[in-house]
Amino acid sequence: NPYAxxxxxxxxxxxxxxxxxxEYRVAQLEALGRFLDDKKPEILEATASDLGKAPFEAELxxxxxxxxxxxxxxxxxxxxxxxxxxxxxxxxQLDSAFIRKDPYGVVLIIAPWNYPIQLFLVPLIGAIAAGxxxxxxxxxxxxxxxxxxxxxxxxxxxxxxxxxxxxxxQETTRLLENKFDYIxxxxxxxxxxxxxxxAAKHLTPVTLELGGKNPCYVSDTCDVTNVAxxxxxxxxxxxxxxxxAPDYVLCTIEMQEKLLPALHKAIDxxxxxxxxxxxxxxxxxxxxxxxxxxxxxxxGRVAIGGQTDEAERxxxxxxxxxxxxxxxxxxxxxxxxxxxIVIIASVDEAIDFINSRERPLALYAFSSDDKxxxxxxxxxxxxxxxxxxxxxxxTLTSLPFGGIGNSGLGKYHGKFTFDTFSHHRGCLKRGxxxxxxxxxxxxxxxxxxxxxxxxxxxxxxxSGCALL
Amino acid sequence: MESMQQIVARxxxxxxxxxxxxxxxxxxxxxxxxxxxxxxEKEILAALKADLNKCGPNAYSHEILxxxxxxxxxxxxxxxxxxxxxxxxxxxxxRDEAYIGYEPLGVVLVIGAWNYPFVLVMQPLIGAIAAGxxxxxxxxxxxxxxxxxVAELLPQYLxxxxxxxxxxxxPETTELLTQRFDHILYTGNTAVxxxxxxxAAKHLTPVTLELGGKSPCYIDxxxxxxxxxxxxxxxxxxxxxxxxxAPDYILCDPSIQSKVVxxxxxxxxxxxxxxxxxxxxxERIVNQRHFRRVKSLLEGQKxxxxxxxxxxxxxxxxxxLTDVSPxxxxxxxxxxxxxxxIVPxxxxxxxxxxxxxxxxxxxxxxxxxxKQLIKRVISETSSGGVTGNDVxxxxxxxxxxFGGVGHSGMxxxxxxxxxxxxxHRRACLIKDLKMESTNKMRYPxxxxxxxxx
Numbered sequence: 019n020p021y022a023x024x025x026x027x028x029x030x031x032x033x034x035x036x037x038x039x040x041e042y043r044v045a046q047l048e049a050l051g052r053f054l055d056d057k058k059p060e061i062l063e064a065t066a067s068d069l070g071k072a073p074f075e076a077e078l079x080x081x082x083x084x085x086x087x088x089x090x091x092x093x094x095x096x097x098x099x100x101x102x103x104x105x106x107x108x109x110x111q112l113d114s115a116f117i118r119k120d121p122y123g124v125v126l127i128i129a130p131w132n133y134p135i136q137l138f139l140v141p142l143i144g145a146i147a148a149g150x151x152x153x154x155x156x157x158x159x160x161x162x163x164x165x166x167x168x169x170x171x172x173x174x175x176x177x178x179x180x181x182x183x184x185x186x187x188q189e190t191t192r193l194l195e196n197k198f199d200y201i202x203x204x205x206x207x208x209x210x211x212x213x214x215x216x217a218a219k220h221l222t223p224v225t226l227e228l229g230g231k232n233p234c235y236v237s238d239t240c241d242v243t244n245v246a247x248x249x250x251x252x253x254x255x256x257x258x259x260x261x262x263a264p265d266y267v268l269c270t271i272e273m274q275e276k277l278l279p280a281l282h283k284a285i286d287x288x289x290x291x292x293x294x295x296x297x298x299x300x301x302x303x304x305x306x307x308x309x310x311x312x313x314x315x316x317x318g319r320v321a322i323g324g325q326t327d328e329a330e331r332x333x334x335x336x337x338x339x340x341x342x343x344x345x346x347x348x349x350x351x352x353x354x355x356x357x358x359i360v361i362i363a364s365v366d367e368a369i370d371f372i373n374s375r376e377r378p379l380a381l382y383a384f385s386s387d388d389k390x391x392x393x394x395x396x397x398x399x400x401x402x403x404x405x406x407x408x409x410x411x412x413t414l415t416s417l418p419f420g421g422i423g424n425s426g427l428g429k430y431h432g433k434f435t436f437d438t439f440s441h442h443r444g445c446l447k448r449g450x451x452x453x454x455x456x457x458x459x460x461x462x463x464x465x466x467x468x469x470x471x472x473x474x475x476x477x478x479x480x481s482g483c484a485l486l
Numbered sequence: 487m488e489s490m491q492q493i494v495a496r497x498x499x500x501x502x503x504x505x506x507x508x509x510x511x512x513x514x515x516x517x518x519x520x521x522x523x524x525x526x527e528k529e530i531l532a533a534l535k536a537d538l539n540k541c542g543p544n545a546y547s548h549e550i551l552x553x554x555x556x557x558x559x560x561x562x563x564x565x566x567x568x569x570x571x572x573x574x575x576x577x578x579x580x581r582d583e584a585y586i587g588y589e590p591l592g593v594v595l596v597i598g599a600w601n602y603p604f605v606l607v608m609q610p611l612i613g614a615i616a617a618g619x620x621x622x623x624x625x626x627x628x629x630x631x632x633x634x635x636v637a638e639l640l641p642q643y644l645x646x647x648x649x650x651x652x653x654x655x656x657p658e659t660t661e662l663l664t665q666r667f668d669h670i671l672y673t674g675n676t677a678v679x680x681x682x683x684x685x686a687a688k689h690l691t692p693v694t695l696e697l698g699g700k701s702p703c704y705i706d707x708x709x710x711x712x713x714x715x716x717x718x719x720x721x722x723x724x725x726x727x728x729x730x731x732a733p734d735y736i737l738c739d740p741s742i743q744s745k746v747v748x749x750x751x752x753x754x755x756x757x758x759x760x761x762x763x764x765x766x767x768x769e770r771i772v773n774q775r776h777f778r779r780v781k782s783l784l785e786g787q788k789x790x791x792x793x794x795x796x797x798x799x800x801x802x803x804x805x806x807l808t809d810v811s812p813x814x815x816x817x818x819x820x821x822x823x824x825x826x827x828i829v830p831x832x833x834x835x836x837x838x839x840x841x842x843x844x845x846x847x848x849x850x851x852x853x854x855x856x857k858q859l860i861k862r863v864i865s866e867t868s869s870g871g872v873t874g875n876d877v878x879x880x881x882x883x884x885x886x887x888f889g890g891v892g893h894s895g896m897x898x899x900x901x902x903x904x905x906x907x908x909x910h911r912r913a914c915l916i917k918d919l920k921m922e923s924t925n926k927m928r929y930p931x932x933x934x935x936x937x938x939x
Contacts, residue, residue, distance in 0.1 A: 033842060035866070074932025104885035115883055120868050122891070199892065207690060214687035218680050221697070223896040226690065244922045251929055288930040298930035373502075386919050395914065399589060402913035407925075410915055414584055416573035417913035422591070423668065427692040429911065442898065444886030445864060447874035450710045450855065456876075460720055461757040461767035463543035471547050 020189075024181055025196045028124045028151040031178040037121065037149045040099060044092065046146050049174040050139065051088050054081055057170055061135055064162035068134065070301030070331075075256060080135040083413065087140050090415045090432055091147045098147070098436045101445075109455075114447040119440040121149030122223075123199035128190065128213070130205045131160035131303050132259040132353075137227075138167070141202045144435025150200070151179040155193060158186045159304055191216075198222050200439060204261075206351075207424050225428030225438055227261070228421050229351050230378040234264035234408070235368045235394055237385035238273050245384045245406075246280030249357070250288065252382075252408025254335045257300035258311075258355035262380040264408050265352050266341075267359045268368040274339065274359050281357070282322050285335045294325070294332050302331040302354060311354030317345035318358060343371070365390055369397045377401075377423035382408050401425050490658070493650050494622060494665040497593050500647035501620040507590065509568060513561050515615050515644055519608075520557045522643040523550060529639075530604055533631040537603060538725065539770040548725070549604040552882070556609055559884060559901060560616045567616070567905045570914070578924065583916040588909045590618030591692075592668030597659065597682070599673040600772055601728040601822075603629035607636060610671045611649070613904020619669075620648045624662060626674075627655045628772060667691050669908060673730075675820075676893050694897030694907055696730070697890050698820045699847040703733035703877065704837045704863060706854035707742055714853040714875070715749030718826075719757065721877030723804045726769040727780075727824035731849040733877050734821055735810070737837040740830040747790045747806055750826070754791075754804050762803055763796070771800040771823060780823030783816040787827070812840070834859060838866045846870070846892030851877050870894050 036042065054061075061080055065071040071080075091098075101116040125145050129138035138154050145152045154171070156164045168182045183193060194201075194216035203213045204227040217224045236245055252264050269277060289296040302308040308331040315324060315336065323336035333355050341347060341358040348358065362368045372381070372394075381400035383391045391405040401421035404411040412419050412431065420429030430438050458470040505511055523530070527550060534545040570585040594614045598607035607625050614621040623640065625633040637651040652662055663670075663685035672682045673696040686693045705714055722733050738746060758765035771777040777800045784793060784805065792805030802824050810817060810827035817827060831837045841850070850869035852860050860874045870890035873880045880886055881900075889898030899907050 038865075072930070072932055074930070078928070104883070106885070107883060110879075110883060115880075115886060117887060118864070118872075120891070123868075210690055211687055214690065215684055218683035218687055221676065221679060221683065221695065221893055221896065228690070241919050241922075244919050244925075247922065247929065248925065251925075290931075296931065298932050384919065388916075391916060395587075395916075399592075399910065400912065403587075403915070405583075405914075405916035406919045407915070407917040410579070410917065411913050414573065414576060414579060414913075414915065416575070417584060417915065418586060418911050419913065422910045422912075424690055427690065441868065441891045442887050443869065443891070444871040444880050444883075444888060444898070445874070446872065446876070446880035446883060446886065447860065448876040448879065450713050450853075450875050453713050453716070456717070456720075459547070460716070461544075462759070462765070463541060463767050465543065468543040468547065472551065 019192065019195055021183065021193050021196055024153070024183070025124060025198075028153065028179060028181065032123050032151045036176070037146075037151055037179050040096060043146055043149060044095065046175055046180070047088060047092055047095075047143060050143065050146070051085065053171060053174045054084055054088075054139075057166065060166055060170070061163070064166045065134065065160070067162045068131070068160040069256065069259065069303050070299075071256065072298040072300065074298060075300065079133055079256070084136055084139045084143075087143050087415060087431065087435070091143050091436065094433065095147055098433055110446070112449060112452070116445050118443040118445055119148065119436075120443050122439060122441055123150060124153070125150045125200040125202065125439060126153050126155065126193070126198045128155045128201070128203045128205065129157055131157035132256060132261070134160040134163040135167075137204045141430060141435060144430060145202070145439045146180075147436050148439035150439055152181075153193070153198075154180070154182045155190060156182065156184065158184065200224070202438070203227065210426070225420070225430065226426045227419075227428070227430075228379070228424065228426040229261045229353075230376050230421070230425040231265040231348070231351055232262060232378045232380040232382065232400075233368075233372045234267045234382040235365070235372075235384065236267055236269040236273055236277065237365060237383070237387065237390045238270055239390070240384050240386050242273075242276045242280045243283075246277060247284045247287075248407050249382075249384070250281055250284040250335070253357045254285070254288070254299065254355050255409065257302060257333070259300070259303065259353050260409070262402070262409055262412060264357070264382050265378070266348065267357060268362050268371060269359060270363060271361050274361065277359070278321055278337065278339070281337055285322065289335060293323075293335055294327065294330070299335070302333060305331065307353070308333070311352065311356065314347040314352060314354065314356055317341055317347035323355075365393060369394060372398050377421075377425055379421045379425040380404065380411070399423075490652065490662045490665055493652060494593060494662075494667075496647050497620040497622055497650055500645070501590070501593055505645075506615075506620060506648055507618050509564060512616055512618055513564060515649075516557055516561050516612065518643040519612065519615075520554065520561075522639055523553055523557070526639055529635055530632075533635045534604060536631040537600070537629040538728070538772060540725065541766050544724070544767060549602055552605050553608045553612070556612050556884065556901070560612055560905070563902065564616050564905075567902055579915065579917075581918065581921065583914070585914050587912045587914050588617070588905075589912050591908060591910050592619060593622065594619045594908055595622045595624065595662070595667040595670045597670070597672045597674065598623070598625045600626040600628035601725060601730070603632035604636070606673050610899060610904065613899055614671075614908045615649070616905050617908035619908055622662070622667070623649065623651045624659060625651070625653065627653065669693070671897075671899065671907070672696065679895065694889065694899060695895040697848065697893065697895040698730045698822070699845055699890070699894040700734040700817070700820055701731055701847045701849040701851065701869070702837075702841050703736050703851040704834070704853070705736060705738040705742065705746060706834065706852070706856060706859055707739050708855050709853045709875075710855070711742065711745055711749050715746055716753045717876050718851075718853075719750050719753040722826050723754070723757075723768070723824050726771055726802070728769075728772065728822050729878070731871075731878055731881055733826075733851050734847070735817065735827045735829055737829050737831045737840060739832065743808055743828055743830055746828060747808065750806060751791055758804070763801055771802055774800065776822070777802065780821065780825060783821060783823070783825055785815070787814065787816060792824075834863065838863060841867050846890070846894055848890045848894035849873070849877075849880070868892070
């Protein structure tokens with residue numbers, strides 16, 4: 019077990035209690051902030067190299083969002099760490115009852131390649147804030163960023179308590195043989211199953227941020243220009259390699275006729291007539307992924323885009339029409355800059371279509387009619403939902419971010435990250451006096467004692483049920 | 487005989503029909519459960535007596551009272567628990583609607599345990615129904631009378647398709663676990679907990695595992711020993727020690743060890759009389775297998791009190807072992823019986839170290855007049871839950887989350903925590919299709935000006 023030494027070293031640090039004091043956690047978090055500031059040029063360079071990420075996108079998704087989370091956490095840490103007092107029954111009025119937020123111990127964060135800084139750093143913020151020791155395993159697919167994180171991050175953090183482990187599938191498998199007190203994984207459902215199975219051997223709780231096909235319903239009553247811009251932005255950001263990107267559109271044939279020119283204009287406005295020359299459009303991360311996405315172009319018919327360049331791993335912002343539910347592109351999460359349009363005749367048909375498939379990480383509905391948006395929301399299930407826009411639900415740190423069913427379990431962002439990495443421990447502190455009050459619970463049992471227990475601990479309905 | 491697949495498929499179809507979603511329906515089902523508990527009280531108590539030799543008042547206060555309380559609380563609070571929760575917005579989303587919606591997960595599996603066989607299926611069931619799910623209930627086959635009763639009663643009072651009861655042993659449970667659920671709540675032991683989680687992993691099903699462990703009980707020299715020992719005696723020997731949060735073993739200074747034994751001995755006489763075996767209030771070990779397991783833990787130990795056993799009636803007297811070695815068998819596994827080892831430690835530091843070298847327990851107890859000491863023990867250890875200066879009682883406050891950590895489990899329930907465990911918190915952001923100008927900032931082509939703003 020090549021990582022046993024590392025894990026036991028971190029566990030020893032954990033047992034020493036080093037990570038518990040708030041001052042320690044704040045110092046480590048502030049160091050993370052300095053990492054983001056000092057290494058900003060290197061981060062932009064690495065993500066540009068790995069993903070062709072536009073500096074604007076990198077700054078927004080890899081630095082700005084992380085700093086928001088960091089500031090939110092630093093602003094609220096002392097409040098989040100406090101024991102949370104709870105309501106007591108009549109019998110416990112003189113006792114102290116509260117929920118303590120205990121760190122778990124040594125936690126593991128496994129990050130993917132598409133937002134290679136954000137997707138390890140935001141969980142790391144919560145893990146440190148909650149008082150844990152952490153091993154970070156960045157993705158080997160985003161090679162330059164992996165090297166940056168492995169070389170630069172450790173010098174900002176306490177090496178006794180935080181470590182970066184690099185490697186591929188083999189190394190991750192060996193790492194997962196060790197006992198962790200929590201595992202946070204972002205990636206695909208098949209690997210999510212492997213991680214949870216490994217975790218089960220040690221009864222390690224997990225958060226799995228997975229993915230799926232995020233449907234995007236566009237109703238007939240809407241401002242087509244605005245819809246097209248918002249959908250195009252969400253789809254083509256990071257060349258489509260976003261777990262919450264709108265994966266496919268559901269609309270009527272009439273709406274498709276209006277949407278296509280609007281999408282074409284949006285793409286043109288964003289990236290110019292030849293997106294390959296735009297500094298704002300990304301590239302597919304690797305050759306294997308490029309080939310996978312390229313294969314999907316065979317589904318339906320290309321209405322916009324379709325050009326590719328293997329050497330650059332470039333796939334043009336593409337819209338496909340005449341797509342059938344049985345086509346290849348409708349069988350897997352696209353994770354590329356291709357937007358298929360699937361025709362449906364009504365909102366009911368769209369909802370049935372969505373509900374016959376695995377529950378997605380995100381779900382989008384566009385309509386100028388509030389009722390339509392709410393219908394889609396109420397009759398479907400998904401990790402999160404955004405009406406009349408894409409991606410934006412994850413920019414609010416007060417909203418939980420996570421999946422359901424195949425798209426994942428658990429949630430984070432803001433306080434939810436802190437809560438994810440804390441054990442909520444129920445505590446009751448009683449006094450040694452007033453022992454006679456306990457008498458009814460002791461044997462020998464009798465109907466009289468029993469009556470007393472009932473009287474003092476009964477919970478009754480205080481009102482009639484107004485709903486019935 | 488219906489297959490597991492058919493039962494689960496029917497529950498899923500019933501869930502998909504949407505009828506478990508309206509609050510009125512959920513409250514109606516909970517009301518029916520309440521009627522069931524009130525109307526069938528006699529039958530429930532009889533089943534508990536048959537399974538565990540639990541007497542009426544004891545069974546009522548441990549299994550029925552809690553259930554009625556949970557039902558009343560849930561029916562009262564459900565509308566507020568289920569209401570969408572608006573969240574703090576930023577400047578960019580100021581004009582939007584942002585909230586967390588509580589939605590059912592789908593089809594939930596509840597696997598009960600045999601030691602409190604009624605409450606351990608009912609309490610999760612209440613939360614799962616309240617959250618709008620379909621629920622497959624699998625009571626423990628070891629407490630067979632209660633299992634049979636639950637299987638008979640639930641269909642008489644509840645929607646048959648949404649809330650089926652499945653009975654059977656290991657083969658049936660294994661088959662059940664191959665089906666896909668949207669959440670599994672399992673109460674039982676650590677070994678089976680791993681099996682349940684591994685099965686859940688195949689479907690990416692979230693789990694709540696209520697397991698066990700050795701719940702330590704530290705008695706400080708500075709405390710009212712008579713009171714402490716009375717409370718410990720109550721919690722240790724109730725249900726013949728077969729309680730997941732019973733104080734498993736005692737840690738105390740060697741100088742008070744004999745006083746602890748004296749006090750517990752006196753309390754036992756108070757509780758069960760001179761002849762424990764003939765007290766109607768003292769239970770029995772659930773079956774021969776567990777009887778033999780617990781009895782074997784006495785081998786080679788210094789028995790300060792008790793030690794009498796009778797295999798035919800699965801009787802084991804309230805027993806105390808002194809000067810127990812940390813390496814002995816009785817200190818390896820959760821005892822789950824009326825045997826109380828005392829492990830001498832010379833200081834609270836030694837006690838804390840002892841506790842931290844072992845798997846995290848489901849409960850932790852510390853008795854002391856010194857508030858600072860109690861605070862210290864809590865903050866330097868980890869456990870599912872804690873009660874200071876008493877035992878068991880944190881279980882009865884439903885505003886506290888009840889669950890384990892590490893080998894003692896994951897997730898929690900009781901009261902509102904049950905509702906949240908069985909719900910999906912869905913992030914919802916509803917924007918306007920107008921106001922497009924505020925979006926211009928984020929669209930390409932990018933520029934430094936846009937970034938700096």
